[in-house]
Amino acid sequence: xxxxxxxxxxxxxxxxxxxxxxxxxxxxxxxxxxxxxxxxxxxxxxxxxxxxxxxxxxxxxxxxxxxxxxxxxxxxxxxxxxxxxxxxxxxxxxxxxxxxxxxxxxxxxxxxxxxxxxxxxxxxxxxxxxxxxxxxxxxxxxxxxxxxxxxxxxxxxxxxxxxxxxxxxxxxxxxxxxxxxxxxxxxxxxxxxxxxxxxxxxxxxxxxxxxxxxxxxxxxxxxxxxxxxxxxxxxxxxxxxxxxxxxxxxxxxxxxxxxxxxxxxxxxxxxxxxxxxxxxxxxxxxxxxxxxxxxxxxxxxxxxxxxxxxxxxxxxxxxxxxxxxxxxxxxxxxxxxxxxxxxxxxxxxxxxxxxxxxxxxxxxxxx
Amino acid sequence: xxxxxxxxxxxxxxxxxxxxxxxxxxxxxxxxxxxxxxxxxxxxxxxxxxxxxxxxxxxxxxxxxxxxxxxxxxxxxxxxxxxxxxxxxxxxxxxxxxxxxxxxxxxxxxxxxxxxxxxxxxxxxxx
Numbered sequence: 001x002x003x004x005x006x007x008x009x010x011x012x013x014x015x016x017x018x019x020x021x022x023x024x025x026x027x028x029x030x031x032x033x034x035x036x037x038x039x040x041x042x043x044x045x046x047x048x049x050x051x052x053x054x055x056x057x058x059x060x061x062x063x064x065x066x067x068x069x070x071x072x073x074x075x076x077x078x079x080x081x082x083x084x085x086x087x088x089x090x091x092x093x094x095x096x097x098x099x100x101x102x103x104x105x106x107x108x109x110x111x112x113x114x115x116x117x118x119x120x121x122x123x124x125x126x127x128x129x130x131x132x133x134x135x136x137x138x139x140x141x142x143x144x145x146x147x148x149x150x151x152x153x154x155x156x157x158x159x160x161x162x163x164x165x166x167x168x169x170x171x172x173x174x175x176x177x178x179x180x181x182x183x184x185x186x187x188x189x190x191x192x193x194x195x196x197x198x199x200x201x202x203x204x205x206x207x208x209x210x211x212x213x214x215x216x217x218x219x220x221x222x223x224x225x226x227x228x229x230x231x232x233x234x235x236x237x238x239x240x241x242x243x244x245x246x247x248x249x250x251x252x253x254x255x256x257x258x259x260x261x262x263x264x265x266x267x268x269x270x271x272x273x274x275x276x277x278x279x280x281x282x283x284x285x286x287x288x289x290x291x292x293x294x295x296x297x298x299x300x301x302x303x304x305x306x307x308x309x310x311x312x313x314x315x316x317x318x319x320x321x322x323x324x325x326x327x328x329x330x331x332x333x334x335x336x337x338x339x340x341x342x343x344x345x346x347x348x349x350x351x352x353x354x355x356x357x358x359x360x361x362x363x364x365x366x367x
Numbered sequence: 368x369x370x371x372x373x374x375x376x377x378x379x380x381x382x383x384x385x386x387x388x389x390x391x392x393x394x395x396x397x398x399x400x401x402x403x404x405x406x407x408x409x410x411x412x413x414x415x416x417x418x419x420x421x422x423x424x425x426x427x428x429x430x431x432x433x434x435x436x437x438x439x440x441x442x443x444x445x446x447x448x449x450x451x452x453x454x455x456x457x458x459x460x461x462x463x464x465x466x467x468x469x470x471x472x473x474x475x476x477x478x479x480x481x482x483x484x485x486x487x488x489x490x491x492x493x494x
Contacts, residue, residue, distance in 0.1 A: 024403075040429040041404040232403070232430055298451075300407045300427045322406040322429055329407070351425070 012057035013148050013210035021228055029121035031058040034230040043233035044324040047196055051154030052229030053217055056202070057210065060123025060144045062116040068136030069112040076133055078256060078278065080269040081106050081114070088175045088191055091264055093126070094274030098255035098281060102126050103246055105193060107177055115143075115189075117204075119246045133273070148210040152217060153200030153229075153237075155367075160221040161201055165190070174199070184216045195234065197241025198367055240323050242292060242332065242363035248303060248318045249290055249332055257281040258334065259290045260362065289340045290318065292364055295329040296356035299348070306349040307333055307357075314339040314346060325365055368396045370462050375438065375477050376486035382462065383438040383480065390439050390474075391465040394426060397490050399461045402428040408450040408457065411467050416442045419476055424466050426457060439476045441469035 010031050019025065023034030033055065036043060046052050064073055073081055079091035085108045093101040102122040107115040118126045127142045134140060152161060158169045164183045167190075172178060177191035186209040194200035205213060218226060235245070244250050249259050256265055257278055267279050295301060301320035308314055320331025339346065342361055347354040374384045380398035384391045399405065407427040417423045417437040424435040445468040450456060456464040481489060 035430070036403060039404050236429060298407070299409075300432065302432060322427075324429070 013207040014055045035232045036230040037228050040232035043229040044236050046227050047154045050225035051156040054151040056151050057148040058120035060118040061147045063141045063143050065113040066138040072138045078265040080266040092256035098274045098277035099252040100250040147204050148207040150203045153194045153196040154198050156224040157200045163220045196237035240365040258288050289337050291359050292362040293357045299350045299355040300329050301331040301348050308347040309339045375480035377438045379436050389468045390471045391468050393465045396461050399458050404429045405454045405457045408454045410446040411443045439471050441471040444470050
């Protein structure tokens with residue numbers, strides 16, 4: 001195979017620590033990150049029952065500030081970002097046809113000053129999209145290199161973190177954040193958010209502090225069973241919770257309404273890019289829909305497998321696999337709307353055979 | 368990890384062992400470590416014929432699905448049904464848990480495979 005010598009792989013500030021900890025390193029959209037340490041099943045279970053620590057420093061951070069920042073973002077995002085500082089808002093960002101540019105979290109740092117946390121592989125595309133659509137008095141800056149990020153996830157997260165911070169964590173509710181928290185003299189933006197379906201926190205801080213913070217957190221969590229977790233478990237955890245992954249459940253071809261994210265699309269807030277197309281879809285003019293399914297026959301469904309209904313192609317699997325907590329083979333699928341409906345049976349083409357599956361309610365797992 | 372005397376190995380990380388005229392095949396420790404947690408094994412059907420190098424089984428881990436290629440030519444006479452409910456046996460004891468047993472047509476095919484020392488070197492080269 002030809003080597004892609006001109007592709008520069010990026011490392012997070014914790015790369016050496018991952019290698020030393022036995023992390024199995026893979027190339028994830030150009031980033032060298034651990035897919036697992038002790039094993040995906042063990043790490044998955046650890047996050048569901050205790051807590052896990054993830055390095056997610058590859059995520060992108062874009063800052064939008066200036067007098068017109070609020071209106072500018074309201075105009076590009078489908079969700080309503082009208083909130084007090086300290087609130088985090090999840091939102092898709094769409095093209096005029098309703099297709100998805102990215103899904104992201106907006107942190108309101110102060111009036112007319114926002115930090116957008118975006119998917120790593122979309123950072124440059126999103127940055128360009130913001131620049132192209134720039135309107136009014138706004139400053140747009142790609143600050144990704146100035147942030148490292150850790151995710152502490154699982155039912156024990158709050159107890160572990162409370163040992164390290166003076167703020168009362170029970171006062172920080174889900175999708176809220178505090179900008180300047182100190183952990184062992186490290187300044188951290190602390191957000192009660194995550195991508196696992198569990199309670200948890202995401203911490204943003206300077207890359208130079210990454211090694212120290214990683215160790216401080218692991219030490220504090222030792223008695224609670226905290227362990228490092230990799231990208232493999234991150235994917236199985238988010239999939240069980242039916243959280244979308246950009247590139248699979250969302251894409252330029254898959255709108256947030258198709259993906260079942262209606263509650264993050266707010267036409268009532270006023271004009272925004274994609275609004276008219278999304279209103280049409282919300283009103284029922286929707287040709288494709290994301291559904292959850294579980295296998296009836298013994299087989300593992302995987303991304304890209306075709307789906308049939310009585311011999312007719314009905315769609316494809318966007319994400320699938322073995323679900324460790326539920327101990328079932330399940331997945332998400334994008335189907336032509338006529339084939340959707342809870343309880344309906346579909347066939348998944350796996351290698352040479354068609355294997356039976358049934359459409360089920362989402363999410364698969366709820367804490 | 369304990370192996371068996373006379374075990375032979377392929378470049379695709381299968382092992383094969385002759386016992387009472389049958390060829391037992393499985394995957395190596397290197398293979399299971401590469402795959403990670405194994406959650407499903409698609410067993411071949413008894414009575415089916417395979418040529419050496421043909422896919423005979425699929426082993427699926429949390430991450431990925433991987434073909435297992437038959438190291439020899441022959442007909443499947445036994446499959447290891449225990450793997451249906453406990454696929455993780457291929458992680459915990461890869462050399463104790465065979466996937467299928469074949470009645471070989473040409474036992475001398477074994478001579479073309481690697482022995483333990485050659486296979487260890489092959490893995491060390493990271494091919």
